[in-house]
Amino acid sequence: MSDTATAPAPARGRILALDALRGLAVLLMIEQHLGVWLWEGPAPGKTTGDYPLLLAFNALGGGAAPLFVTLAGIGTSLLVIKRGRGVDATLLRRGFALIAFGLLLNLITPSWFTWRSWFVLHLMGAGMLAAPLLRRLGDRALLCAALAVLLATPAMQIALEVPASLDNPRMAGILREFPDGRRIFTDYALLRVALVEGQFPIFGWSSFFIVGLWAGRRIHEGRWGRVAGVGASAALLGASAAGLGLALHFDPQSYGWWATRIPVPFFPASPALLCLLMAAVLLAVAGVGSWAQRRGALGPHSWMVALGRASLSLLLLHVYLFRELTRPIGWWRGLDASEALAVIVAFTALAFVAAKLWQRVDF
Numbered sequence: 001m002s003d004t005a006t007a008p009a010p011a012r013g014r015i016l017a018l019d020a021l022r023g024l025a026v027l028l029m030i031e032q033h034l035g036v037w038l039w040e041g042p043a044p045g046k047t048t049g050d051y052p053l054l055l056a057f058n059a060l061g062g063g064a065a066p067l068f069v070t071l072a073g074i075g076t077s078l079l080v081i082k083r084g085r086g087v088d089a090t091l092l093r094r095g096f097a098l099i100a101f102g103l104l105l106n107l108i109t110p111s112w113f114t115w116r117s118w119f120v121l122h123l124m125g126a127g128m129l130a131a132p133l134l135r136r137l138g139d140r141a142l143l144c145a146a147l148a149v150l151l152a153t154p155a156m157q158i159a160l161e162v163p164a165s166l167d168n169p170r171m172a173g174i175l176r177e178f179p180d181g182r183r184i185f186t187d188y189a190l191l192r193v194a195l196v197e198g199q200f201p202i203f204g205w206s207s208f209f210i211v212g213l214w215a216g217r218r219i220h221e222g223r224w225g226r227v228a229g230v231g232a233s234a235a236l237l238g239a240s241a242a243g244l245g246l247a248l249h250f251d252p253q254s255y256g257w258w259a260t261r262i263p264v265p266f267f268p269a270s271p272a273l274l275c276l277l278m279a280a281v282l283l284a285v286a287g288v289g290s291w292a293q294r295r296g297a298l299g300p301h302s303w304m305v306a307l308g309r310a311s312l313s314l315l316l317l318h319v320y321l322f323r324e325l326t327r328p329i330g331w332w333r334g335l336d337a338s339e340a341l342a343v344i345v346a347f348t349a350l351a352f353v354a355a356k357l358w359q360r361v362d363f
Contacts, residue, residue: 015078015219016300017292018071021285022308025067030318030351031344032061037322038340040333051337057344062266063284065120065200066208066277068311070285072124073212074219080135081220088132098125101312108320111327116173116190118198121315126194126202127209134213143230146210150271153204154258156196157268164252166267171199196268204269208278215282224290231282238275245272306355309363314351322347 035057042048048055080087102121106113113119127134137145156162163170169177173189186192196203211230218226245260260272269277292298298305307314326332335343 014300015289016298016302016305017289018074018219018285019308020292020298020302020304021067021288022071022311023304023306024284024308025064025071026307026311026314026351027348028061028067029064029315030348031057032064033318034322034344034347035061035340037326037333038331038335038343039337040335040340043336053341054337063277063280065205066281067284068120069124069127069200069205069208070212070215070278070281072127073209073214074216074285075212076128076131076209077135077213077216078220080131081217087135091128091131091135095125095128095131098122098128101125101316105316105319108316109323112168112172112319112323114172114174116185116193117171118194118201120200121312122194122198123200123202123205124209127206130206131213134210139214139217142210142214146207146214149203149207149210150274151259153196153269153271153274154255156203157258158253158255160192160196162196162268164268165263166197171197171267173197199267201268204271204274207274208281211278211282215285219285219289222293224286224293227282227289228286231279231286233279234275234282235279238272238279241272241275301356301359303352303356306359307352310351310355310358314355318347318351 035054039051039054042050076091079090083090098121102119102125103115105119105121106115106117134142134145170186171193173185173193174183175186176184186197193201195201215227215230218224241260242262245256245262248256250256250260259270261270262273262276263270266273266277322331326334331343
């Protein structure tokens with residue numbers, strides 16, 4: 001019996017292209033994390049450039065979190081349009097729930113996080129908590145608010161003396177670790193991590209959620225081209241800022257340096273880099289959305305749609321399995337390239353199958 005015949009009908013009003021994009025974000029996230037966490041690194045005499053597939057996974061995986069956060073903003077906007085009056089209580093409940101899931105992730109992943117850590121779930125939760133206020137802004141005001149967040153980011157990084165490169169302990173609020181397990185945390189660690197020093201802090205990264213709120217309104221109107229237009233503007237802004245930084249050679253630690261640099265990896269991110277990532281996300285959303293709408297290419301029982309509907313569970317599951325449980329069995333950065341790729345392919349296939357089975361009972 002086919003999936004169409006046995007699976008329940010999807011929730012009315014869902015935009016399947018957005019679910020499929022969540023599925024893409026899940027795919028990118030899993031493949032990047034597993035590649036970094038399982039692979040033992042280049043063999044003697046080789047560099048990472050000799051492993052193009054794993055290198056591509058790592059590079060493409062950088063788009064997962066920006067896509068997740070933007071889609072959270074879009075989904076919030078569509079929820080506001082659908083529910084209308086009385087939606088604020090729902091937004092607050094969902095915001096607190098996401099932050100609670102973020103705290104759960106902190107607690108089950110002690111090798112990566114402390115309870116002070118601020119990851120993508122925390123950021124989306126904070127965006128939903130702010131949504132009762134943000135949703136009352138007009139279209140132009142929302143875009144100005146996103147730009148204001150970006151412009152304020154270098155000033156906050158300078159004021160709080162954020163290091164030019166953040167490692168995992170510092171993003172968990174740890175200033176220094178000792179061999180006996182003792183830790184010294186930064187002053188006001190929770191606040192610093194949430195504002196500027198976490199993986200995805202409020203200053204800088206919340207601009208994706210805010211732009212998502214604006215994009216949700218355009219998507220509801222079927223105006224995918226407007227979303228692409230803002231994406232193109234973000235690309236121009238980011239490229240111009242990066243080019244300005246290369247041309248003028250700003251003094252390190254100046255506002256211009258913090259605003260225009262392109263750090264790899266992007267911790268802490270700059271407005272120039274964030275604009276380029278935002279452009280990629282908005283163009284992908286507009287491209288996939290308009291294509292799916294024109295061609296009717298995505299059905300409610302699509303594999304990628306199913307994967308997107310299971311995104312929260314897969315995020316929590318894969319982090320715990322491959323960040324924590326691989327250590328006692330020797331898989332943590334203990335596999336060669338072919339073994340790591342085999343595990344990535346196998347887990348990805350398992351995730352697709354599990355999501356499809358879960359879809360049969362409407363998640």
